[in-house]
Structure formats: C-alpha cells, structure tokens
Amino acid sequence: MAECNFVEIAKNAKLASKKLATLSTDIKNKALLAIAEALDLNQSLIFEANKKDLELAKDTLSASVFNRLKLDANKMRDMIQGVIDIYNLEDPIGKFLMQRSLDTGLILSKVSCPIGVLGIIFEARPDVISQITALAIKSSNAIILKGGKEAVNTNKAIFKIINDALASIKIFPPHSITQVFSREDVQEMLKCDAYIDLIIPRGGNDLVKYIKENTNIPVLGHADGVCHIFVDEFADLEKAKRIIIDAKTQYPSACNSVETLLIHERFMYKEELQKVLLSSGIELIYNVENWHVEYSDTKLSVKFVSSLEEAVEHINNYSSGHTESIITDSRENAAVFLKTVDSAGVYHNASTRFADGFRYGFGAEVGISTNKIHARGPVGLQGLTIYKYTLQGNGDIVNDYIEGVKHFNHKDLI
C-alpha cells in the first residue's frame, strides 16, 4: 500500500466516500461490530506488533512518548469498548435539520451528510486508529490515516484487522479506510485539496502548526492549550483550591490543564491560596516573560489583576481559545465572564479538565478544536458532518417569481 501513488489512494478514497454516503445505519453498525469483534479476537497479534515497536523505541523515545505508544490490557479494553460506544451512538447522517415550504409544492430540506474524505495525521498513540476509524464509519466519511513512525508495526496490525473485518461485509466500499506511512505521503496529503476535504492532526503543537502553515485544505485542530483560571474577588477559597489543583496536577500534560492563574488583587485569601498550591507541588511562576507558554508540567504562571475586565482582556489576548474558568460566587461576574471570554469552553466554578468529548457526553471525540468556524471545542460525530439542501419541486422555475406570477410563502415545516 505504501508504494502506491498517493493521488491514486486519495482518488480511491473519494470514490469510496460517495458510496459510504449512501450506506444504511444498519450496514455501518454491522461494520463497527465486526471491527470490535476482530480486535477482541486478535489482541495477541496487536500486542506482538506493539512489543516490536516498543523494543525498537526503548532507547530513543522519552518515557512519556513510550507510555503513549505502549498498549496494555486496559487500553485494549478501552479500544474495543470505544468502537462499541460509537456503535451505540445515533447515526448523524440523513437528519433533517430544517424543512421549509418555499411555496405550495416546493419543499426545501436541509439534510445532514458526510464531509467526504478526512486526512488524519497522528503521533504515537496507536489506540487512536480504531476510535477515529469508528467515528469515520459512523459518520460515513472515508479516511486516510498517517500514524507516527514509532508505532508503525502496531498501526499496521490494527489496520489489517480493521480492513479484514470490513472486507467481510460485502457491501462495505473498499478504500474507505486507508493508511499511509511516509513523510512524503504527508506532503502529498497537504497538497491534495482535489480529493481531501478536511485534515485533522492529533499531536503536539509543532505538528499542528506545521500542517496549518502548509496546506490550503481546512484543518480541524488546536495548536495550543493555554487555559486560564481567574480567581475573582468573590471566589470561594475551597472551590479555588480544589479546582486549580485538579486543573494543574490531575494530568499536567493534557491540553485542557491550566497554564495561567489570574488572581483578583482584592481576593482576601490570595496568600493562603498560593501557599496551598505550593504545598500541592505546583511551581508558581511570577516573572512570566511569555504569557503564551504551555508548560505541560506542574508549573503555573501567576498574574494579579485589578478587575474582572482586566482578567477577561488578558485571556482574550493570550489564550489559545481552548478553555477558561472563573471561580466566583458572584453570579453577575460569572455571567460577564461567560459572555465576554471568547474561547471554545468558558466555565464557572469548574475545572478546565472537563473539556473533553467523553465528559461532554459526545461518546467519543476526534479532538478538540480551537477553530472559529465549523466546529469548536470537543468534536464528536456531529463535527464530521455537513449538510446539503434538497429541493423538491414539480416543474418550478424562478422566472415565475421574478415576473410576479408566483410568490414565495416561506413556511417552516419542522
């Protein structure tokens, strides 16, 4: 497969996508069940391949990348359950989002449909393949996956199991799920706007930035997760402690962990709060040179502000637009914060770590978007759809309306 010309692969994916768009929910669900079963039956093949990758990587990769690469029984169980969860989700395709009579017998409908071909570029974590594949199948999109080279054996094993399972379902279009392996393939993918409709990178900042700067294809992703917590003058000390410790230490390298703490100068317990944070192992940074920094560690930039407005302004200037939280017992200040902060997630008295597709109840996510168009925040099945307008007429022509023979009479039907 890797030797095949990329444009050929993309063309085949496009053709497959047109067929995928017409599959019934039943067939898509059968495919998902077949994948879940095949993964379950072939666990040992996957673990073997993963062992090979780990052996090759053990001297070169950092501990954290090594851990993301490593599959264990828990991750395997989550992988399989993840596919079943998506099987259980409602089909997002073919939904009537609007239906309107333009005139007697002239019915306009807005119907959800797949986007087409998605290019997915991800690093390490091989458990991503089955999740992304399942989301693509349920939303009737074709995908071209490019995984990290350190996971190549694991990725190939999972990919083969998935495609063998799909091949067992006669009606399922071949070339719906393709995998590519080389850097050259990524270069080709970024240029391939004739066949690829959306690129979704999952990985570090550098990867996402590189992709955004080198393609004209729309990119769905977030380059940074510079999240803020603002401790208002009317904050409750206990809530502040709990939330900040959770948001900073529960999983410091996650994109939804907090990087900057803004404290109102008039918050009475500011000294006590800082003491507690320090004693929880958080390093507080006061002489911050770069407010855009994402520590991915238990470090936290701290700034004192003299007003809610100053806090909001700081956030709107320096945030990556991911998730921000205000801690306050003032309803009024919370309302101002929720309204004026321009980020994908804006919270009141809750940890920024809630920004996640599973926690939001989306069943799964392809990632978290800080884009200002299409999809923002955790992106689940719905973010992988678009719509088309269908119009049912009976010989209707525009000239009748231009000449005043007929008149529009817009009436919403649903």
Place this chain on the structure above:
Amino acid sequence: MAECNFVEIAKNAKLASKKLATLSTDIKNKALLAIAEALDLNQSLIFEANKKDLELAKDTLSASVFNRLKLDANKMRDMIQGVIDIYNLEDPIGKFLMQRSLDTGLILSKVSCPIGVLGIIFEARPDVISQITALAIKSSNAIILKGGKEAVNTNKAIFKIINDALASIKIFPPHSITQVFSREDVQEMLKCDAYIDLIIPRGGNDLVKYIKENTNIPVLGHADGVCHIFVDEFADLEKAKRIIIDAKTQYPSACNSVETLLIHERFMYKEELQKVLLSSGIELIYNVENWHVEYSDTKLSVKFVSSLEEAVEHINNYSSGHTESIITDSRENAAVFLKTVDSAGVYHNASTRFADGFRYGFGAEVGISTNKIHARGPVGLQGLTIYKYTLQGNGDIVNDYIEGVKHFNHKDLI
C-alpha cells in the same frame, strides 16, 4: 484610513469584535435602523459619488461590469430595504443550541456566538456594502471590507454614511466596520491570521481562486458554479423544457445557472427537447472538451448517458458542488439522485436558479458556499456564527470522576 497600517486596523477590528459580541439585540437593531435612515436621507450623495465612478469607468469597463457598478433608484431602494429586512430577522447570537446536565449541578450549554473578524473582498457592486454590513452587525461580527477600485467613490460615500450613522449610537464600538482600498491591504489581509477569522470573497472565479491559494485563513466562497441538470428517462417533457430554459436563460451569468445538460439515452422526447432549447436561443455544445467550463452565457454542454448512475458519477466528477437538478417523474430515481449527488443543492423537478439565500427564506445572504465544512449553499446569518460551550459548576473537579467518587449522568435539558 487607507494610510493606516493594516495590522493596526485588524487589531482594532479584533478589539471591536469582542465588544460587538456583548451587544444586545436592541442596540444592534437601533444601529441597523440608523443605517437604513441615513442611506435614505443621503441618497443624493451616493448617486453623486456613483456618477464620478461611472464617468471614470465608462471607457474601460465592460457593459456588464458597468451595469453592476451603476446604482439606480431601484437598487437604492433594494439596498435600504435589505438593511430593514435584516433588522427584522431574529438575532442569531446567544441561542442555546444544546443544554445538558453532565451530573447534578454541572450544566453544559452550547451557545451561539459570533465568529469574530470577517475580511470581505468584493468586486464592483457597491450595493453589497450595506447588505454585508447589516449581516455583520446583526451577527455581532466586525468586518474589514475591500471593494473594487472602480467603485471607490461610491464605496467611500456609502461607508461614510454607515459609519456616521453608527457613531450616533454611543455604545456601538468604533472600528467595527472598516474599509481598506489598496491591493497591498488585500495582501496584508491574507496574511493576517492573528486577527482575521474568516475571509469571504464575492466576485469572479479568478478572485476566489487567488484568495484560496494565498491564505491560511479559512475562506467561505465558491470558485465556480458548474451546475447540472439531468433529464432522466422518466422525465416529463414539459417540465424539462420549462426548467432548462429557466435555468439557462433567465440570468445566464449567475452562478446558479445550468452549464451541463445530461440526457438519458432512453428519454423518448430527447429530439424534441433539443429542438425547443435551440429555438429558445440556447446554443447546445456536443463536442465538449472541458466539462468543468462555466459559460456565463446561453451555451450549454450536452452529454447523453445510459443510466442514472452514469449521470450521478459525471456530476460528482465534474460539478463544482454548487447545485444540480434531476427531472423525472420517478420518485425512486429522484430519491437516489438526492441521496448520491454530493453538492450544496440537489433538486428534483426544479430550476437550479432557486439556489439563493432570499429564495430559501434566509432574508439575505453573504454568498453561496461550495465548501465542505462550516456552511454550504446560500449562507445567511447563521453561517456567520459559531458556538462556545459554557459549563456551570459548583467547585466540580475531574479527579472525582476519574477516581469513581462521582459519575457522569448525561441528561439533555433542551
């Protein structure tokens, strides 16, 4: 204004956009009424400026561009009425698109909000300014407008009237609506992804293509309008005649006029149909070399196909994804066509010319999108919005859910 540094302009627009996001419907509507009144009161100033442009352009512009540039009493009335129509539309901002309880006292809401700063690049037609401005105000977006140089006097006059009207409303943020004039400004705009969230080009194919190829900012627009009509074997001859003549001759240079006619070989009246089309002044082209061509004239590419599937395949290969129509009395074939054709508009027994925001009942449109993400087809107010997720908690932390102290209990509230 034109001498001002573009980045400064964009920065100011971004600041204004944050304030616009918090304006009440009432203030936005006051602004729209003030603009409509000011346009009405200052018609003579606009006509004067337009006369200047026409005088300068009369020897260099084609008749069609000259006509688009020329304002008359009808266009002026439509301009003013267009602003009032948008005043009458529902405010698209602050709508609760979803509300879900994640657990007791932990409420997630998906709330519509503006995109931010829109860069609008348009050619000739000065009547576009007031419409785009009104849509931007109603959707709480800041805009930077760049009009065609042949309309510079008219654009400046309209722009001044609009901004004077906005200045009369104390609370309305300055720099919400800015205009720039030079080619260099366009170059700067395309690079300005730090402050501009979306670019909307309105103009010919060359303009749109150039913009798409030269920016990393998302672009909302359509490069081509290569629309198809398929006359199925079960077509009604009278409907076929009416619809094709309307779709080709009613306004041949419109993007939603038909360019390619596919005729089923087994359609009994195919000879008669062609005769009627010829006698209606349509030139039928049988030796087509480029199926991607948009004639913008009363020419029509013709192809005979042996099946519905072949017609769909041709359309999915060569269409620009704008609008396509099937003419048939077979419900079954119509259903297959509507499901399998991948375009923004897919019609049954109706003219492609219906693809238009006003005809769809959107009140107004910023343009027609052939994008596969965010907004597709005619784009009205809703296409100028995105959403954010707000989360209302009471000291909630993720660690409680990781450790199993608490459990998510997703329940949709609306």
